Amino acid sequence: MNSEFPDDLPRCPWGDNDPMMRDYHDREWGKPVRDSRALWEKLMLDGFQAGLSWRIVLKKRDALRQAFYHFDPQKVAEFTEEDIERLVNDATIIRSRSKITAVIKNARAYLAMQASGEEFGEWIWAQIDGKAIQHTGPVPTKDALSERISKDLKKRGFTFVGPTIVYAWMEATGLINTHHPDCFRRAQVAEDA
Numbered sequence: 001m002n003s004e005f006p007d008d009l010p011r012c013p014w015g016d017n018d019p020m021m022r023d024y025h026d027r028e029w030g031k032p033v034r035d036s037r038a039l040w041e042k043l044m045l046d047g048f049q050a051g052l053s054w055r056i057v058l059k060k061r062d063a064l065r066q067a068f069y070h071f072d073p074q075k076v077a078e079f080t081e082e083d084i085e086r087l088v089n090d091a092t093i094i095r096s097r098s099k100i101t102a103v104i105k106n107a108r109a110y111l112a113m114q115a116s117g118e119e120f121g122e123w124i125w126a127q128i129d130g131k132a133i134q135h136t137g138p139v140p141t142k143d144a145l146s147e148r149i150s151k152d153l154k155k156r157g158f159t160f161v162g163p164t165i166v167y168a169w170m171e172a173t174g175l176i177n178t179h180h181p182d183c184f185r186r187a188q189v190a191e192d193a
Helices: 019-027 036-049 054-067 081-088 097-115 120-126 144-155 163-172 184-192
Strands: none
Touching: 019 054, 036 054, 036 097, 036 120, 036 163, 081 097, 097 120, 144 163
């Protein structure tokens, strides 16, 4: 798990010490994601992070992907109580019943949006007029935009999508560029937006 970027480049402080976090920072975090399914997966993973560190989620991400059929909303929406029990007993994943249940509910909400003609990726990018926000200054854990999106998602049937989770998700998927001003990725991510 080595980044293709030299270790001595300036990075966001959280992405500079641990090799796994550095690789995630350098390759993924903040890179604009427009694909609906990939955006949904990242939102689900941010839900799993609640109360935990992102490092734990990264360590278990492959197992979570396997357990949730690569976060295929169609397959996940069909999960039963037996599937929930199986997952709660799977030591390779984060075994929170409420988080597992939320993923299933969120798959159904995602599919309901799709059935009504609303593409998840188009919907979220429309919230910011299709252009990533280039944030400056101290980085909050939530803001008015994440609060509004959180409420909107909840109205659509999503759960485990509070404003803090939504803000972290928007950072991770490049909707908001919060890379540190000195970080080498800030300008790269801004160009991709």
